[in-house]
Amino acid sequence: MRENLNDLTAFVMVAREGSFTRAAAKLGVSQSALSQTIRGLEERLRLRLFSRTTRRVAPTDAGERLLATVGPRLEGIETDLAALSELREKPAGNIRITASEHAADSILMPKLMKLLPDFPDIKVEINTDYRMIDIVEQRFDAGVRLGEYIAKDMIAVRIGPDVRMAVVGAPAYFAARPRPKKPQDLTDHDCINVRLPTLGGRLPWDFKKGKHELKVRVEGTLILNGFHQILNATLAGMGLAFALEEVVQPHIAEGRLIRVLEDWCNPFPGYHLYYPSRRQPSMAFELIVDAFRYRK
Secondary structure, three states: OOOOEEEEEEHHHHHOOOHHHHHHHHHHHOHHOOOOOOOHHHHHOOOOOOEEEEEEEEEHHHHHHHHHHHHHHHHHHHHHHHHHHHHOOOOOOOEEEOOOOOHHHHHHHHHHHHHHOOOOEEEEEEEEOOOOOEEEEEEEEEEEEEEOOOEEEEEEEEEEEEHOEEEEEHHHHHOOOOOOOHHHHHHHHOOEEEEEEHHHOOEEEEEEEOOEEEOOOOOOOOOEHHHHHHHHHHHOOOEEEEEEEHHHHHHHHHOOOOOOHHOOOOEEEEEEEEEOOOOOOOHHHHHHHHHHHOOO
């Protein structure tokens, strides 16, 4: 038989107070309503739970057994609920985030290193992954993606500036090949492709110049899915790469890479933190979101 939790709470309060009057005051109900609740519980259990006198209310043997069984469990529930309430009152708890390695290194970690020392009760787990996973199914609190890849049913918070892509190759690569003048010329080049498991095929290289937009399906001897591997292969002269400008700019400045088709690469929305719109955020999560938020 499943008893109402409120009825059991009422029973425990009466047993501990030894008085319907004091128990009713603590529960915020009338004495008559409390008496009716206990009578109903006794009728359903078909047991007498209290011996009543004009001066005192005491549990019967059956009442003592019920109190010994139910009392500690209700205390445990109250303790757990109080702990949950603390999550609303102070920043505490575990936050799981999935992000690309570049987003984690360039945005998340620098901001967390400033934030977390002041909030030791917040635990953050970052899973670096290039797959477009379902954060709800995989039980992540949030994910990080470039703005154009975020589903419309998610809340998105901008955490980084606009970004640009860059087509780059090593001097050794261009020593044997002409530099492309337009995106269509890439069909004659050895390009390093990217394949993300959840998107299936290889990612096209997107270009825009004025009103002209092109998606070029490139070919090459390498298909990779990590930006460190792509960068190392490009520096080694193994092909052209389509990479984030921020990542390759230091190598361009030092002459290790040569940039081409720059006038075809326009800015687009950068990294966003996203999470389900139906989520009820904890204080810790709200603090994390605010710390990541992009401010010009």
